[in-house]
């Protein structure tokens with residue numbers, strides 16, 4: 001098949017599922033990654049023949065897109081905060097709202113030799129961007145998933161930063177290694193699982209069928225499970241005057257602020273994302 005024919009096949013099969021421009025962009029991302037062909041090659045060489053295994057890989061990607069597999073998982077990578085991250089089904093695709101959380105941490109992060117912990121690190125995106133932008137800081141990340149920790153470690157190496165990763169369950173603080181507990185962090189940041197099980201029905205199939213549920217969901221009757229767990233952990237592991245940054249479910253902004261108040265945090269700030277949704281909280285430990 002020629003490039004032009006493959007693009008046309010993408011539109012025939014995908015335009016009912018995705019926006020026209022989205023299909024264009026999938027096609028260009030794939031030819032760039034698989035054949036290092038820039039976007040303008042469709043104008044320069046529309047009749048370039050893509051055959052054999054090259055054609056197969058493009059048609060396989062088309063099938064995966066038809067089943068609504070996210071393009072980031074098909075490509076096996078994504079960009080976050082201008083950095084390149086490997087991805088697979090063991091980790092969540094980093095979201096734009098998490099870039100906003102990281103921006104907030106970076107704006108407020110002053111001083112050298114800060115010790116920072118990212119709880120529920122997944123692909124390592126938060127920890128690695130912080131490490132890249134704060135070369136003097138000591139950054140650690142933890143996750144319950146061994147596979148996520150493996151991928152985060154690879155991503156740190158791809159991005160040429162030193163981050164210490166730990167495979168551990170934040171909710172079982174008695175099992176946390178002394179290496180973590182003894183650190184006394186200046187900052188703990190977390191984008192924990194916060195989508196309610198009851199919200200599954202409002203979610204797109206491509207998320208439900210592809211992304212790890214343990215990274216996303218909590219039971220409705222334990223919506224604040226991870227916030228409680230991290231606040232408990234922070235009693236020992238966060239310095240006085242240290243900061244806690246959370247990404248949150250927009251439904252629970254006020255409740256999480258109250259929880260922080262009850263736990264003697266001050267300067268509690270609830271912040272909206274670019275869509276005006278309550279999405280992030282920062283608080284200082286008194």
Ligand SMILES: C[S@@+](CC[C@H](N)C(=O)[O-])C[C@H]1O[C@@H](n2cnc3c(N)ncnc32)[C@H](O)[C@@H]1O
Nearest residue numbers: 094120121122143144145169170191192193215
């Ligand atoms: C919403 S994802 C965030 C991933 C990444 N930090 C990001 O922002 O894209 C939540 C992460 O928390 C991890 N997680 C779930 N339960 C955990 C637990 N009990 N202890 C530590 N990490 C946990 C999941 O494996 C997942 O990687």
